[in-house]
Structures are given as structure tokens and as C-alpha cells.
Amino acid sequence: MAIKNFLFGQAKQSAWIICLGFSLSISGYAQLPSITTGLISVEVQSVATGLSAPLDLVSANDGTGRLFIVEQSGRVKILQNGTVNSTPFLNISGQISSGGEKGLLGLAFHPGFSNSGSPGFRKLYTYATENPSGTADFLVPMSGSPDNQCVVTEWQASAGNPNVVDAATRRDVVRINHPQSNHDGGKIAFRASDGFLYIASGDGGNGNDVGDGHTPNLGNGQDTSNLLGKILRIDPIAPNLTPGSPNPVSGNGKYRNPANNPFVGTSGLDEIYAFGFRNPYRFSFDPVADRLIVGDVGQGSIEEVDVVERGKNYGWNRKEGTFLFNPNNGSVSTDPNPNPAFTNPVLQYDHGDGISVIGGFVYRGSAIPALAGKYVFGDFLQPSLGSGRLFQGDLSSGVMQELRLGINPRALGLRIKGFGTDTAGEIYVMADNSSNTAGQVLKIVPIPAASALINLSTRARVETDDNGVAIAGFVIAGSAPKTVVLRGIGPSLSFNGQLLPGRLLNPTLSLRDSDGAEIDSNDDWMTHSRQQELGNLQPSHPLDSALVVTLQPGLYTAIMRGVGGATGIGLAELYDVEPSAAANAINLSTRGRVQSGDNVMIGGLVIGGTTTQRVILRAVGPTLSESGVGGALQNPTLELVNSSGTRIRFNDNWRSDQQTEIIASKLAPTSEAESAIVQTLSPGSYTAILRSADSSIGVALVEIYRLNP
DSSP: HHHHHHHHHHHHHHHHHTTTTOOOOOOOOSSSOOEEEEEEEEEEEEEEESSSSSEEEEOOOOSOOOOOOOOOTTTEEEEETTTSSSSSSSTTTTTSBTTTBEEEEEEOOOOOOTTTTTTTEEEEEEEEEEEEOOOSSBBOOOSOOOEEEEEEEEEOSSSOTTSSSEEEEEEEEEEESSSSSOOOOOOEETTTTTTOOOEEOOOSSSSSGSTTOOOOOOGGOOOOTSSSEEEEBBOOOOOOGGOOOOOBBTTSSSSBOOOSSSSTTTTSSHHHHHHHHSSOOEEETTTTTTTEEEEEEOOOSEEEEEOOOOHHHOOOOETTEEEEETTTTEEEEOOSSSOOOOOOSEEEEEETSSSSSSEEOOOOOSGGGGGGTTTEEEEEETTTTTTTEEEEEEETTTTEEEEEETTTTOOOOSEEEEEEEEEOOOOEEEEOOOOOSSEEEEEEEEEEOOOOEEEEEEEEEEEETTTTEEEEEEEESSSSSSSEEEEEOTTTOOEETTTTBBBBBSEEEEEEOOTSSSSEEEEEGSSTTTTGGOGGGGSSSSSSSSEEEEEEEEEEEEEEEEGGGOOOEEEEEEEEEHHHSEEEEEEEEEEEOSGGGSSSEEEEEEEEEESSSEEEEEEEEEEGGGGGGGBBBBSSSEEEETTOOOOEEEEESSSSSHHHHHHHHHOOOOOSSSSSEEEEEEEEEEEEEEEEETTEEEEEEEEEEEOOO
16 A cells, blocks of 8 residues: 555655646635646747737648648738748738737638639638627527627638639638627537538527527527527539538528538527537637647636537536526526536636636647647636636647646747647647737647757665655656666665675566556566667666656656565666657656665666756655555665765755755655755766664655756
8 A cells, every 4th residue: 555655645645746837726716626737748839920910820732732821810821841931821811800819700711722623722711709790690689789790701812822822712601690799609620520610600609698689598508599509501602603501501601501500490599500609719620639729718717629510519507517507696506416508618617727728729739749639629718827828728638738838848928829730730729928929830749859868767766565665756747758777676786896785686667658557567678668769777686677668758766676576776777879859758657665884775866968968866654654655664765976986965854955946846855854956967977875863763755856047
């Protein structure tokens, strides 16, 4: 049980502290756990600047490599060969109503855009808000006038110049009255598997989906007799161009509704695909799993991500996330008896972590292997940070984490307005500042490979009980898997050229993931399936143990024991053998029993590369008791020496020295009797020695963390 406590208790908590980055929890929004910063690291590379409120990026999938950037003010610009064309592809700034949540909000190219035999040849579609003009195709019951009309419009690229739209080809497809200026939705996209256009429509604005223009006692989101608060699905091609289609023609005669839309031939509007949304501002399709994934912006408490299926009801305004929503006052409460008529989100978070979810994409690119199959999305703004946040989530488990931005994590520093992808599946972020004067497109790329902590090791006394075995927890962070070598050295353990008395004569190694599941194990290194990859790290004795493993960014634990209950001094080692990989080990925490003489605990680290690294070393004892570890060392000391054996720094009781620096690291020990050292070290080898201040015996934890500058 003590090993499990180590995996899930003190050491795991310590390993996460360094990764928390900019994750905050605000007590006023305590409905859900705070989002922690995970171990997948990415960088962002600016590929287009000088933009104003960019909020979408779309590929025409026509083989040209062009990316089309949507600016909210009404312009579509082309990013081609690394340059933004000076002439806009489309400029409708004079025809729309923009500002706040209104403007040019969506762009989609017909799947047949580059096929001269398709009725969709050279056709593209926009979603924009316009001042009310004439009679809309769809009205809402209201005493006043609508604030705007949401219009889906068809255009054609110029036959003579593919980099501009022929403005004379404009054809309005559908016009919908929209009561208020907010919650306009706006994303449009074609689904590859059915060829239809999907349209995100907000609930009409106003708080709680109530008031003028909102269906009394029901709300627009729940009312299938209007198009607000819905995901719509249509075939936007003019019906006369598809005379053989089995899909019925719309009421305005300008498009067709798919015959298998859920309300065709029954009560409800034919255009509706799914309903119960508040403001489904951004959505995407996963091309592999063919899933429609929607980020639905919440009211005052919960942001959610939904996997949307035909005909399903996603709850608004009866639900906000998985919580019951009260339209009378905007409050949320735990739902004790969930209604099966409502489909719950797959991801959700509260307003302690952000205020407006920005739906993204499942990563299907190749540049960042650690993100493969993860849903990459974000939040517009975490107010206390003044910055948007990048997240990744598992749509199956519901687990989400913040992406670590950079080798030395930092905030994005801009507000997130949208996401896009190119034909290779790489993801882009649309971002700007609060005044829309710093608009740019950022490409999510891997962190650069950089040598940091290339070897971490701990020498300790290995006993037989769970509290006495040597347990090494380590953390890998980065954009890609990392190949490491783990060694459990005993019979070949030497000091000053002499075999060490009392050494562990036959060690074994077991590697576990953060859930405690065994990944790999070894007893006698020559029997391991990848032993040929050890190279010059082959142990000198056949009874030593070694593992060669390729690991995704994450938390891991290696456990070293003696075969047959043997005891003795052992050395647990971690080597980074893949310096070209965009990932690094950033922590090693080893637990064992501390005695005296040669049986003290010794941690080693080797800093590679050419730059200095700032680290913190900790000697933890008393707080292990809180994790159920018996016989914890009550007063550990810590000494740091260089490769020549010269002392660099010593600490007994962390508040006695470097208190300010240790607190600033966010890794201050819990007990004042524990020790810590913060130090900037040049490339080279170093040793940390953990002893008892009073010559007592007990279980302790020596930890090495790479800090941010």
C-alpha cells in the first residue's frame, strides 16, 4: 500500500507542482476541479501578422496550399507561401454589421470547389451578421425588431483570378432573424462523409435564453420550431443544379434539406440537425472518427465541449454542462437525476479556468506526436491572466489539461478567437489583443529539442518492505515521445574504483505509469528485449537490471527491489539517450531508507548542452507520513557538491537559507524540518547527498527539479 501512496501522494503532487504553470482556481467558481497544466509541451510560431480580429482559418483543399484567414470586420485574406496577399480574397466589410460578437464569422469551401464537373465548382460560403434587410426566411416571435440577421451566402471565386471572389456571384442562401447582438454562433463547414454544410446558430442572445425574441417558457435552444440555438445541416447548392437529388427543397427554394435530417416529415424545422445549444461558436469534424465536435460557450458558470449526433438535445437552457440550469436566475446546481433526453458534454470546466470555450480540432498532424488523437482547443480569456489558454482533452475519458507553452512555460499573452487546420492536419490559433490591434495566426509546433537534465540518479539502501524499496518517480515533458534508459545497478556498484561493500547483489526494475500499471520490467539486463540499444550504457555485471523504453510525456515510477528479498545499496538511474527528441526529463524523485555512512541517500544529475539550468533539490521526510509512509525521516539535510567533491551549498531546514527563492519556485517543502536548495548550474555532473541531521534512520525522498528561469 505504501508504494501506491507514493505513486498517488507526495511524490506525484510534487511532480505536478512544477507543471502547474498558469493554472488558477477562483473560489467563486468551484463547480469543477481546476484544469492543471499537463506535460505535453508545444510552441507557437507566428505565420501571419498585421491582422484585425482573425477568427477562422480554412483550407480550400484545392492543392494550392493556400490558407484563408477570416477577419471579423468582413475580410478574407490569403496566406500563401508564408505571405499574406495584399489584396483580400473577399471584402464584405461594407455589407455586414460587425463589432462585439457580430461580423463575418464563418467561411467554408464546397467539397467540389476545385472540381470542374461539380455543381460546387469555385463555390464558397460565408456566415455573417447583417443589418435587417427585408423579410427573413426565418422569424422569431418578438415585439421589437431583431438586432441583426444571420446570413449564409454563396460566392464564386473569379474564373480569371483564383485569388479573388467575383462579387457579382453573390447569392443569399438563408437569412435568419436574430433578436440580440450576441450569441450569433457563426461556424460553417462541410462534412467530408456526407458533403452537407453544417451551420452553428446561437440562441439569439440575451441572458438565460429568455426575453423578447426567445420562446416563452421554453427558450430558443429547446424550441425546434425556430433555428436559433441549433446545429443546422443543409445542401446549399441551388436546387435547380441538383435535379435528381432525393433531398427536399427548402421553403425559400434556395437550398435542399437532407432527407434524413431528424425533423424532416415531422414536427420541427427540416434544417435542424441537433439542438439545445447556447452559442456553439466554433466546431470541427474529426476526419478519422467522423465526429462532429462543438465548443458551446456557457452562461455564467460552465463551458462545454460536445460530441454532436443527429437529432440529439444538448440541454440548453435546461442544462449548462452537466449541471441543472435555472433560466429564472441563471444559477446552476448539481443534477441529482439526469434526464436521459439531454446529452451531456464530453469535456467541461468552470469559470475559474476561463470564460468562453473556443472549439478546436482533434490533432491529426504529424509534427507533434504527443498530441496524436487529442482534442486541441482553448479559452478566449482567463481574466486574472489577461490571456487565452490552450487546452488538450481526451474525448473518451473527459480528461483535459492545459498545454505547456514553450520549454520554459509561459502564458500565451493574447486572446484566442479561433482555430484552424491545414491539409496536413496541423493546427493554427487565431489570436489578438483586447483592442484587436495585434491580430496574428500562430501555428502550433513542437518545442525545439534541447539538452537539459540528461542523467538523473539516486543511490539508496534497498530494503524488503514497501517503505524500504527504492522508488524513483520521474517526469517527462515535451512534444514527442522520449527514449530513455533506466538502470538498477547493484553488483557492479563501486566507489573510488572499489566495489562498494553492502551493495545489492541482484536488483530488479519495474516501470509503472501514473495510474500504477506496469509498463515494463527487467531482472538481468541482457534478458531485456531492447538490450541491444543500451550501447555504452550496458551495465558491467550481468545481474544488474536495465530497461530501454520510449515514453510519452507523463509521470512514471521505477521500483528497484532485491531478488528473493535481498537487501543492500542500489543505484537507480535515468538516462536521456535521445537528445534530438522534442522532450526532456524535468524531474527525478527517489524514495528510500536513509541510514548512515555509505547508506545515506545520494542523488546525481548531469546537465547537458551549453546553457545553464536552474534547479531545485529537496530532501523530504516528515510529510511522507501524510501519504501513509511509516518510519519517515524526521530531520533530513541536503548537501550539493560538484564533480570534484567541492561543496556548493548545504541546507538544514529550508527556511534557514534561500527562503525567498524556494517559495518563488512554488516547490517549498511542506515541513520546515525538510531541506531544499535552489541553484543555477553550468553543464556538468553534480551530487546531492541526503543525510539525517541527528543520525537517525528513516525513509526519505530526494528530489531534483528543473526550474523555469
